[in-house]
Amino acid sequence: MITSQMDGGVVTERVSEGTPVVYSESSVRAWWSQSLALAGRQLRVFVRDVPTLVQSLVMPALSMLMFKVVLGDAIGRATGQDSAYGTVPLVILVGAMFGSIASATRLNRERRTGLLARLYVLPINRGADLTSRVASDLVRILVTTLLLLAAGTLIGFRFTQGLGPAIGLVLVALAYGAAFGIMTLALAVNAAPGAPIVPYLGLFSSLLMFFNSGFSPLSAYPEWLQPIVANQPMTPAIDLMRALAVGGPMAESLLKVSIWTVTLLALSIYPALRGYRKAATAR
Amino acid sequence: MSTSVTGSQSALRAPAEARTRPLQQWWALSARGISKVFRNGEFVFAFVSPVFLAVCFYLPLSSVMDTFGVNYGQFLMPIIVLQSVGFAASSAAMRASFDDTEGINTRFRVLPMPSAVPMFARLSANAVLLVVSLMCATVACSVIGWRPMGGVVGTVGLYATALVVGILIGLLADGIGLVAGSPEATSQALMLPTLILGMMSTGFVPVSQFPEWIQPFVRNQPISQFVNVMRASDSGVLTWDTLQPTVWWCVGMFAAAVVLLGIGNRKVRA
Numbered sequence: 001m002i003t004s005q006m007d008g009g010v011v012t013e014r015v016s017e018g019t020p021v022v023y024s025e026s027s028v029r030a031w032w033s034q035s036l037a038l039a040g041r042q043l044r045v046f047v048r049d050v051p052t053l054v055q056s057l058v059m060p061a062l063s064m065l066m067f068k069v070v071l072g073d074a075i076g077r078a079t080g081q082d083s084a085y086g087t088v089p090l091v092i093l094v095g096a097m098f099g100s101i102a103s104a105t106r107l108n109r110e111r112r113t114g115l116l117a118r119l120y121v122l123p124i125n126r127g128a129d130l131t132s133r134v135a136s137d138l139v140r141i142l143v144t145t146l147l148l149l150a151a152g153t154l155i156g157f158r159f160t161q162g163l164g165p166a167i168g169l170v171l172v173a174l175a176y177g178a179a180f181g182i183m184t185l186a187l188a189v190n191a192a193p194g195a196p197i198v199p200y201l202g203l204f205s206s207l208l209m210f211f212n213s214g215f216s217p218l219s220a221y222p223e224w225l226q227p228i229v230a231n232q233p234m235t236p237a238i239d240l241m242r243a244l245a246v247g248g249p250m251a252e253s254l255l256k257v258s259i260w261t262v263t264l265l266a267l268s269i270y271p272a273l274r275g276y277r278k279a280a281t282a283r
Numbered sequence: 284m285s286t287s288v289t290g291s292q293s294a295l296r297a298p299a300e301a302r303t304r305p306l307q308q309w310w311a312l313s314a315r316g317i318s319k320v321f322r323n324g325e326f327v328f329a330f331v332s333p334v335f336l337a338v339c340f341y342l343p344l345s346s347v348m349d350t351f352g353v354n355y356g357q358f359l360m361p362i363i364v365l366q367s368v369g370f371a372a373s374s375a376a377m378r379a380s381f382d383d384t385e386g387i388n389t390r391f392r393v394l395p396m397p398s399a400v401p402m403f404a405r406l407s408a409n410a411v412l413l414v415v416s417l418m419c420a421t422v423a424c425s426v427i428g429w430r431p432m433g434g435v436v437g438t439v440g441l442y443a444t445a446l447v448v449g450i451l452i453g454l455l456a457d458g459i460g461l462v463a464g465s466p467e468a469t470s471q472a473l474m475l476p477t478l479i480l481g482m483m484s485t486g487f488v489p490v491s492q493f494p495e496w497i498q499p500f501v502r503n504q505p506i507s508q509f510v511n512v513m514r515a516s517d518s519g520v521l522t523w524d525t526l527q528p529t530v531w532w533c534v535g536m537f538a539a540a541v542v543l544l545g546i547g548n549r550k551v552r553a
Contacts, residue, residue: 051470059474066482071344074492078347203331206339216343225342 031125038119038132043139045106052102056144060095061151064088067215068155079217088152089169089241090214093234095148096141096177097205103137103181104188105198111189111279120280130276134182141177145170157245165244172244172257176237179264186268189275214238233260308400309407316378316408325374326415333367333420340487341427353489356428361441361513362486363424365506367416368449369481372456373473375409379460380469383547388461402457402544409453417445433519440516444529448509451536458543480506505532 024030047053064087072083110116119129149157149170159166184201191197209215211225212234221229229235236256243250320326337359345355382388382401391401431438456473463469483497484506493501501507508528515521 059478062475062478066478069494069497070482070488070492073494074344074347074488078350203335206335210339210343216347220346221343222346 026125031128031131034124034128035131035135038129039135039139042132042136046103046136046140049106052106056095056099056102056140057147060091060098060144060148063094064091064148064151065155067091071216072155075216078220082156084152084156085242085246086214086217086238087155088148088157089173089238089245090209090212090234092145092148092173092241093176093214093237094205094209095144096173097180097208098202099140099144100137100177100181100184101198101201101205103133103140104184104201107133107185107188108191108197116276116280117282120277127273130185130272133185134178137181138174138178141174141181142170145173160246161244169241169244172237172241175257175261176233179261179268180233182272183264183268186272186275189279190271208232208234212238214242231256233257233264236260305397305400308396309404312401312404313407316404317411319378320374320408320412325412329367329370329412329416329419332370333363333416333423334426336366337363337423337427344487345427348488354428356424357430357432357517358489358514359427359487360424360429360517361510362481362484362506364417364420364445364513365448365486365509366481367420368413368445368452369477371409371413371416371449372452373477374412375405375453376456376460376463376469376473377466378408379405379457379547380463380466383461384465405457406450406453409457410450413446413449413453417442417449431517433517433521437516437519437521440521441513444509444512444516447533448529451533451540454540455536455543458540458547461547462543480504484510486510503528505529505536508532 046056067087067090068084072087075083075086107116116129159169187197187201211221211229212232213229214234218226218230218235236253237260240250240253240257242248243253340359341355348355348358382405388401391398431441433441459472460469463472483493483501484504485501486506490498490502490507509532512521512526512529515525
C-alpha cells in the first residue's frame with residue numbers, strides 16, 4: 001500500500017513495507033500526483049456548476065438538432081451531401097470552444113477570489129494547477145465529443161471507415177480543443193482583471209462557428225470570403241473529421257490542422273505560464 | 284401674553300402631507316434605467332447583435348437560398364428585427380432580475396410610490412432600447428439588400444408589429460426576470476425558448492424546407508406568425524386572416540405577462 005502526504009515542500013510516499021521515498025515539490029512525481037488531484041477538483045467544480053454543464057452539453061446537442069432540422073434539407077439539396085457530416089464536427093468543435101471560454105471565466109473568478117495566490121504559496125509543484133486545468137479541459141472535451149457523436153447518430157451521422165478513423169476523429173477534436181483551450185487560458189491570465197475577455201472570445205468563436213465548411217458549403221460563400229473561410233482553424237478540422245467519418249482526401253486538411261494546432265500551442269504556452277505566475281503573485 | 288393664530292397661518296405651519304408624484308417618480312426611475320442601459324454598454328450590443336446576425340446568416344446562406352428562388356436579404360429582415368427585439372427583451376429580464384436580487388425592489392416597496400411605477404419605468408427603459416434596436420436592425424437589413432416594398436402603410440405596419448411584439452415580449456421577459464429569482468436562472472429560462480422559437484421558425488428558411496413532421500409546429504408557433512405578418516406588411520398584402528393568429532398570440536402574451544408580473548410583485552411584497 002502506498003500513502004502520500006505533503007510536508008514542507010516535499011511529497012512523501014510511504015510504501016508500507018519499505019522506507020519512505022521523498023520527492024521534492026519540483027519533481028515530476030510531485031507534478032504528476034498533484035496535477036491529478038487538482039484535475040479531479042476542476043472536474044468536480046465543472047460537474048457541480050449546473051448552468052455551465054447545461055451550456056457545455058445540452059446546448060451543443062440542441063444546436064446540432066436545430067442546424068439539421070432548419071438547414072439540413074436546404075444544404076443537403078444544394079450540395080447533394082448529408083449535412084450531418086458537417087454539422088456534427090462543427091458542433092463538437094463549438095462545444096469544445098465554448099467549454100474553454102467557461103473554463104477561462106472560472107479561472108478569472110478564482111484569480112479574483114485569491115485561490116490562485118493561495119495555491120501558489122502552498123508547497124506544491126508550480127505547474128500542477130495549470131496542467132490540471134488543461135487536463136480537465138481535455139477530459140471535458142472527450143466526454144462532450146462522445147456524447148455529441150452519440151447524439152449525432154440520431155441525425156444520421158455514421159462512421160463508415162472503421163474504428164481507427166473514428167478514434168482519429170476524437171483525437172482531432174482533442175487537439176483542436178487543447179490548442180484553443182490553452183490559447184483561452186493564456187488570454188484569461190494575461191488580461192486585466194476587469195477586461196471583457198468573455199464577450200470578445202464569445203464573439204470570435206461565434207464568427208468562426210458561422211464561417212466554416214460545416215455550417216455551409218465553401219462554394220456558397222462569396223468568392224472574396226472563400227480563402228478566409230477555407231483557411232480558418234475550424235474548416236480544416238471539420239473537413240478532416242468528415243473525411244475520417246465517410247472517407248475522402250485528408251492530407252491537406254491534416255496538414256492545416258497540424259499547422260494551426262502547433263502554431264496556437266507555440267504562441268500560447270509561454271504566455272500562459274508567464275501570465276499564470278503573474279496572476280498568482282499579483283497583489 | 285397669549286397670541287392667537289388665524290386658521291390660514293396654522294395651516295401653513297402644519298407639516299405638509301407626504302404627497303406621491305407618480306409621474307415624477309416614473310421619470311426619475313426611467314432616467315435611472317436608461318442611464319444604466321448606456322453604462323452597461325447595452326446600446327453597443329443593440330447595434331452589434333443585428334449586424335452580426337445579418338452577416339452570419341446572409342453571407343453563408345444567400346447563395347444556397349437563391350437556388351430555391353428566395354431573395355434572402357428581403358426574406359431575413361423580419362427575423363433579424365425580431366431577434367433584435369428579443370435581445371432588448373432579454374436585456375429587460377436581466378435588469379429586472381438584478382433589481383430583484385440587489386434588493387432595490389424591496390426598497391421601492393417602502394417608499395411612498397405606487398407599486399406599478401418601477402415596472403413602468405423598466406418598460407420605458409426597455410422601449411428606448413427597443414427603438415434603438417429596431418433602428419440598428421433596419422440599418423443591418425438595408426446593408427444585406429432589404430428594401431421596403433409595401434409603401435408607407437405597409438412599412439408602418441411592419442414597424443408597428445415589431446414595436447407591439449417587442450413591448451409585449453419585454454413585459455413577459457420583465458415578469459420572468461422578477462419570478463426567476465437570479466440573473467443566472469433568468470439567463471437559463473430565456474436561453475432555450477429563444478433558441479428553439481427563433482431557429483424553428485419561418486424566419487431563416489421557408490416552411491417547405493423543414494422536415495414534414497415538424498412543419499405544423501413551425502407554421503403555427505408565435506415567431507413564425509409574427510414573421511408572416513411582417514412579411515405580408517412589407518409586401519403590402521396584409522389581410523385579417525394573416526393578422527388574426529398574431530393578434531391572439533399577442534393577447535396570450537399580454538395575459539401571461541400580467542400573471543408573471545403579478546407573481547413577481549407579490550414575491551417582492553412578501
